[in-house]
Amino acid sequence: MKEIQHYIREINDFPKKGVVYKDISPLLGNIEAMRLAVDKLIANLPHQNIDKVVGIESRGFFLATLLADRLNAGFVPIRKPGKLPYKTYQQKYDLEYGHDQLEIHQDAIQMGEKVLIHDDVLATGGTAEAAVKLVNRFDAAIVQLNFIIEIPFLNGREKIKKQQVFVLQD
Ligand SMILES: O=P(O)(O)OC[C@H]1O[C@H](OP(=O)(O)OP(=O)(O)O)[C@H](O)[C@@H]1O
Numbered sequence: 452m453k454e455i456q457h458y459i460r461e462i463n464d465f466p467k468k469g470v471v472y473k474d475i476s477p478l479l480g481n482i483e484a485m486r487l488a489v490d491k492l493i494a495n496l497p498h499q500n501i502d503k504v505v506g507i508e509s510r511g512f513f514l515a516t517l518l519a520d521r522l523n524a525g526f527v528p529i530r531k532p533g534k535l536p537y538k539t540y541q542q543k544y545d546l547e548y549g550h551d552q553l554e555i556h557q558d559a560i561q562m563g564e565k566v567l568i569h570d571d572v573l574a575t576g577g578t579a580e581a582a583v584k585l586v587n588r589f590d591a592a593i594v595q596l597n598f599i600i601e602i603p604f605l606n607g608r609e610k611i612k613k614q615q616v617f618v619l620q621d
């Protein structure tokens with residue numbers, strides 16, 4: 452079995468010139484690589500007493516549901532605007548290649564629940580910061596944010612420096 456890094460492909464100038472896009476499709480296409488990624492993410496949690504795994508649309512959803520299954524936890528989607536049907540909390544944020552808004556259902560998390568937030572890539576940290584703000588609307592405990600890949604020069608950790616963070620490539 453090769454390292455996780457082997458299954459991440461770099462695409463130059465996508466979706467805009469100058470961006471080196473980290474494509475996790477090869478990882479998703481290989482069940483052994485996906486299982487290894489999930490095993491490592493689980494092994495690097497401070498504990499496994501997690502009530503909800505929050506996944507961020509769309510690439511965060513893939514492993515977040517597998518993590519939720521392994522942790523016997525519920526899955527909560529954070530979605531782009533206008534996708535969630537019930538009442539939502541909303542948070543604007545900036546991206547490496549644009550800006551957007553994230554939303555979460557107002558009944559998705561109960562007060563005091565222990566939450567893991569998962570996404571595929573930590574780049575500028577704008578998405579992760581917005582997710583933290585949304586989860587904090589519930590007065591829940593964020594146990595960790597975990598990611599498959601980090602783009603260190605974009606310094607995303609700075610935006611979530613109060614949080615516990617784990618990246619697979621660490
Ligand atoms: O750290 P940041 O600079 O905020 O960037 C990271 C985010 O960007 C990507 O999502 P994107 O918004 O491209 O959507 P997608 O998952 O639907 O492709 C990625 O999946 C992260 O969610």
Ligand SMILES: Nc1ncnc2[nH]cnc12
Pocket residue numbers: 470471472473474546547548572574575602
């Ligand atoms: N360079 C990048 N590759 C993949 N996803 C991203 N999200 C933000 N920047 C990204």
